[in-house]
Amino acid sequence: MPRRPARCGPLDLGDTRATLPTGHVPERQVRAALTAASRSPAYDGPPPRHDHDGGPVAFGAATIVKAQHRLHEHLDTAVWFARLGALTGIPVPALLDFGVTSRKDGSRWWLVLERIQGDAVRHPAPAHQHSLGTALRSWHESAPLSGLALDDPGALGVMLGSARRFHPDTYPAFAELLAEASRGLEVTAIHGDVAVSHNTLVGEDGRLAAILDPGAVHIAPPEFDLAWALAVDMPRGAQPDPLLDAYGRDGINSDHLDALLPLFQLRRLLDCHTIDEPDDARWLHASLGRRAPHLLRLPGVPAMP
Numbered sequence: 001m002p003r004r005p006a007r008c009g010p011l012d013l014g015d016t017r018a019t020l021p022t023g024h025v026p027e028r029q030v031r032a033a034l035t036a037a038s039r040s041p042a043y044d045g046p047p048p049r050h051d052h053d054g055g056p057v058a059f060g061a062a063t064i065v066k067a068q069h070r071l072h073e074h075l076d077t078a079v080w081f082a083r084l085g086a087l088t089g090i091p092v093p094a095l096l097d098f099g100v101t102s103r104k105d106g107s108r109w110w111l112v113l114e115r116i117q118g119d120a121v122r123h124p125a126p127a128h129q130h131s132l133g134t135a136l137r138s139w140h141e142s143a144p145l146s147g148l149a150l151d152d153p154g155a156l157g158v159m160l161g162s163a164r165r166f167h168p169d170t171y172p173a174f175a176e177l178l179a180e181a182s183r184g185l186e187v188t189a190i191h192g193d194v195a196v197s198h199n200t201l202v203g204e205d206g207r208l209a210a211i212l213d214p215g216a217v218h219i220a221p222p223e224f225d226l227a228w229a230l231a232v233d234m235p236r237g238a239q240p241d242p243l244l245d246a247y248g249r250d251g252i253n254s255d256h257l258d259a260l261l262p263l264f265q266l267r268r269l270l271d272c273h274t275i276d277e278p279d280d281a282r283w284l285h286a287s288l289g290r291r292a293p294h295l296l297r298l299p300g301v302p303a304m305p
Contacts, residue, residue, distance in 0.1 A: 020072050022070060022157075026106070030069050032106070033067035036105075040097045042096035061115070072161075078109065079095060082095030087144070118203050121202045124196035124238040127242075129238055129242035132246075134246050136226065140190065155217050169300025177263060186221060187222075189218060194211055194212075199213055265291075265292075
């Protein structure tokens with residue numbers, strides 16, 4: 001697999017080199033992809049109902065089917081992610097089958113995946129964070145470089161797609177600050193959208209049973225994953241030390257993480273106003289008021305909920 005530059009280059013501010021769509025796949029096409037996936041012999045569940053409203057996933061007893069539901073999602077990324085478990089030991093659902101629907105149905109991809117038993121966690125415990133920190137260190141050191149890099153054309157706009165769409169007054173200044181903080185940093189393979197309370201399942205023993213859907217950007221500074229995990233989990237009671245200690249302080253550039261964490265807290269704050277998480281938004285607003293009040297003064301940043 002070809003190697004990428006080891007450091008982050010200039011980011012595509014303003015999507016001047018490319019604009020990558022981040023909208024939703026039409027519901028009819030999602031349903032068609034789920035129906036196609038349910039015909040796979042690898043799937044052990046019933047076909048989705050005509051009025052299926054479970055989003056892009058349908059469940060069998062030991063398997064699930066998943067359909068493409070965002071325009072920027074690519075089949076090769078989904079396949080790469082599903083094969084990471086065998087390559088690295090990171091707990092991800094095994095890939096059992098995949099395919100693409102007809103052109104009439106939008107040429108949307110589908111997967112049949114192992115159904116892993118575990119629970120989504122709203123309030124992280126230190127043991128959960130420890131397990132995530134260990135998994136992220138393995139990811140950053142072992143996962144092959146593949147997919148969209150942060151400094152690729154259009155990548156910044158995809159990663160900040162929610163801010164770009166719902167907070168257009170804030171997005172330009174926010175993107176500039178993130179580009180400035182990222183330039184020249186070492187890059188690795190990253191997940192891009194994981195925290196204990198987001199995109200994971202936890203087993204009864206407190207360890208991560210599975211890491212789920214990767215983010216839109218797959219090559220970036222490793223501190224991105226750490227900053228995002230803390231930005232999502234700290235408003236829900238998590239502390240930084242369990243995650244960072246398990247990851248290994250020797251693998252963290254503390255100056256880079258200190259610079260990135262407030263920016264990712266702002267990113268999460270903007271998301272919280274979009275997805276209606278007022279308690280998290282209040283915590284993040286208060287934290288930024290103490291750590292980085294200048295970010296709250298950027299154009300269009302919502303007031304304390």
